[in-house]
Every structure is written in structure tokens, then in C-alpha cells.
Amino acid sequence: MWSSVFFPGILLLISTAASDSICTVTLSSPEQLDGCSFSPLIAMADQSGWTLSKPNCGQTVTADLFEVPPILFFDFAEPEKLYTLVFVDLDGASSSTSSGQSEDKMFLHWIVVNVPEAALMQGMTSSDGDIVMDYLPPSAASYEHRFGFYLYEQAFGTCYPPMPNSREDFSLTAWIQSIYPEGTLCGPVGAIGFNL
Numbered sequence: 001m002w003s004s005v006f007f008p009g010i011l012l013l014i015s016t017a018a019s020d021s022i023c024t025v026t027l028s029s030p031e032q033l034d035g036c037s038f039s040p041l042i043a044m045a046d047q048s049g050w051t052l053s054k055p056n057c058g059q060t061v062t063a064d065l066f067e068v069p070p071i072l073f074f075d076f077a078e079p080e081k082l083y084t085l086v087f088v089d090l091d092g093a094s095s096s097t098s099s100g101q102s103e104d105k106m107f108l109h110w111i112v113v114n115v116p117e118a119a120l121m122q123g124m125t126s127s128d129g130d131i132v133m134d135y136l137p138p139s140a141a142s143y144e145h146r147f148g149f150y151l152y153e154q155a156f157g158t159c160y161p162p163m164p165n166s167r168e169d170f171s172l173t174a175w176i177q178s179i180y181p182e183g184t185l186c187g188p189v190g191a192i193g194f195n196l
Helices: 117-122 172-178
Strands: 002-007 010-015 025-027 042-044 071-073 082-089 107-116 130-133 146-154 185-195
Touching (some): 025 185, 082 117, 107 117
Antiparallel strands (some): 042 071, 082 146
């Protein structure tokens, strides 16, 4: 049996049975999502072969590196598990300012669900998994923005969540809560970030 508690940006899943072992925390607010603080994803630019990994995580890059979806690798994917990938601009909500993000809003660039472990181990391409929101390449803004690819484990296997209403002012927390409990996401279990 599961009970849940929602805090701004955090979904706590608490198992009432000792034998159940599913994640206990899901982080989703911009303040919590430092792309360099989780197990590293590796993002390889499909056209150039340039690689974003732990040593250069958070580096400022040019938009042309991500004109097309990168190939993503995650060495810690567990067999038989499915994953959800979310790519966001943490500072890109229409209500944000150069001094920071307001509330729990960000700009959504991509969501893919039902990504199998094998795809992440061999290099996830844009054809792996089920696309919830099509890939939109990042673009430069008037001030530097933080971007991140975040990988969540799907607690209960295959899920088909709804497409968010908008890319602008996207709330990852609200979207995750909207698919709970059937689409419960744990994590992020992996991430990688850059600035643009």
C-alpha cells in the first residue's frame, strides 16, 4: 500500500509495506534541478560527436550543438526498467527574469516516456521510447539560461501520460503530479546540464 505527500517541487511516495521498495523522493522544481548533481547522463551531439559529460557539465555551449536531439547514454539503467526523459530550460518560463525563476515554471523542450534500459545503455536516439512532446532545439536568450536533461525511472512500468498544455510556463511538478499514481516517476536518477 502506498501513501503520498506533496510538497512544492517534491513528491514523496511512502510504502506502507516493508517488502515494497520504490523510490521515496521525486525532485522537480527548478531550484532542486542542478543538472550536475545527479548520476551523469552523457549527451552526444548527433551531428558533431561533441560530448557533454560530468567533466564539462554546466559548461556554456552554442545552440548549434543541440539543433537535433542528442544521443543520450546512462550507464546506471536497471534491467527491465523504463524511463522518462525531460529536457527543459530552467530559466525559460515567460514569467522569469534575469535575476531568476519564479515559482515552479520552466520552458519545456522535450518529453519521452517508456525508454527501455537497453536504449540508454546503447545510446538513446529520438526514435526510442514514446514521444509526449516533440523535441524543440534550445536557442540563445538575452541572458544565460540553464538547460538540463533529466531522467526519471517509471515506478510501475509502461505509462502514457498526457501531453502538457504548453511548453511555456511548464510546471514539471504539476505534470508529475497529474500522472500519479499510474505514471509515478522516481528521481531524477540521472541528469546532465549546460548553459546557453
